[in-house]
Amino acid sequence: NAGVTQTPKFQVLKTGQSMTLQCAQDMNHNSMYWYRQDPGMGLRLIYYSASEGTTDKGEVPNGYNVSRLNKREFSLRLESAAPSQTSVYFCASRFSGGSYNEQFFGPGTRLTVL
Amino acid sequence: GNSVTQMEGPVTLSEEAFLTINCTYTATGYPSLFWYVQYPGEGLQLLLKATKADDKGSNKGFEATYRKETTSFHLEKGSVQVSDSAVYFCALTPVSGGSYIPTFGRGTSLIVHP
Numbered sequence: 113n114a115g116v117t118q119t120p121k122f123q124v125l126k127t128g129q130s131m132t133l134q135c136a137q138d139m140n141h142n143s144m145y146w147y148r149q150d151p152g153m154g155l156r157l158i159y160y161s162a163s164e165g166t167t168d169k170g171e172v173p174n175g176y177n178v179s180r181l182n183k184r185e186f187s188l189r190l191e192s193a194a195p196s197q198t199s200v201y202f203c204a205s206r207f208s209g210g211s212y213n214e215q216f217f218g219p220g221t222r223l224t225v226l
Numbered sequence: 227g228n229s230v231t232q233m234e235g236p237v238t239l240s241e242e243a244f245l246t247i248n249c250t251y252t253a254t255g256y257p258s259l260f261w262y263v264q265y266p267g268e269g270l271q272l273l274l275k276a277t278k279a280d281d282k283g284s285n286k287g288f289e290a291t292y293r294k295e296t297t298s299f300h301l302e303k304g305s306v307q308v309s310d311s312a313v314y315f316c317a318l319t320p321v322s323g324g325s326y327i328p329t330f331g332r333g334t335s336l337i338v339h340p
Contacts, residue, residue, distance in 0.1 A: 116269075143326075154315070154332035155270075170327075202269055208326060212258045212277040212319070215328060217269035 114138055116218035118203050124224045125193045133188040133221050135203030142208040144186035145215065146170075146178060148199040155202070161186055162208060193225045228253040232316050232331035239306055239338050247301040247334045249290075249316035257318040259283075259292055259299040264313045264333070273301075273314070311338045 119134045137144065146158040157170030159178040167178050175197060177189045186205075190197060200222050204215040233248040251259070258277045262270040274283030279294035288303045299316060316331040 152332070155330045157327065160327065204270075206326075210326070212275070213326075214260055214262075214272040214275055215270075217262075217271065219269050 116203055116205055116216050118201075118218035118221050120221060121219065122222050124226065125190075126226050127194060129193050130189070130191050131193065132190075133201055133203075133223075134185070135187065135218060136185045137203075137205040137216070138184065139205060139207070139216065140183070141205035141216070142183075143206045144180065145204040145206070146176075146186070146188045147202045147204065148172065148197075149202060149220075150199050158188065158201075193223075195225045197223065198225045199223060228257070228318060228320055228329040230316050230318055230329050230331040232314075232334050235313075235333075235335035237334060237336050239336070241308055241338055241340055242305045243338075245301070245303040245306045245310075245336070247314055247316075247336070249299045249301065249331060251297050251299065251316075251318050251329075253297075253318055253320055253329075255321045256294070257320050259290070260317040260319070260328070261288070261290055261299070261301050262315040262317060262330075264315065266312070270315060306336070306338045308338045308340055311336055 116137045145160040147155045161167045161180040164183045203218040206215045229252045260275045261273040263273045264270045274285040276283040276292035282291045290301045313333045315333045319328045
């Protein structure tokens with residue numbers, strides 16, 4: 113049981129380049145989330161998927177797109193990277209159906225945009 | 227909307243000292259409350275949770291009690307260790323809304339010296 117896995121672990125991009133961050137979970141969770149973490153800002157929600165086939169914007173969606181490929185996988189795409197997108201990105205999943213279930217987080221992707 | 231306020235860090239303690247990290251929240255109804263811990267270079271992981279008023283969550287010597295009257299969920303530990311050095315996040319999940327999007331505090335960094 114691997115939990116939540118993310119690839120890559122580290123990435124350096126030049127301004128304007130594109131890339132996709134991959135996330136997968138093997139816990140049969142309905143809901144999946146993408147966050148970014150910046151110093152002093154805590155966690156900010158980029159996009160989430162409450163269930164397979166649905167996605168919704170979070171607090172900071174500009175510059176990002178997502179795909180819920182199937183129940184296991186939820187990818188985050190940067191179409192044209194900007195230095196402001198330098199951050200640590202975390203994917204999380206959760207079994208929905210009540211407020212009492214916790215989120216499970218991946219190890220993060222550390223992205224630098226030059 | 228929902229919000230979580232945590233004391234700002236860093237909190238610096240000597241080993242075996244008593245720890246309190248304050249957390250207060252604003253939410254409608256009776257949300258579920260969580261403490262997550264993030265060790266350096268890792269993702270967040272659940273430390274403890276409480277799902278109704280007066281519940282006490284506990285794990286690894288840490289405790290927090292859900293106080294509805296003061297809308298608080300303060301984290302405590304009687305004797306901290308160097309290995310407890312990490313960032314601690316308080317979070318809530320609302321009881322209504324269907325998607326149950328968690329709200330996180332900004333995190334409190336704990337540094338424990340030998």
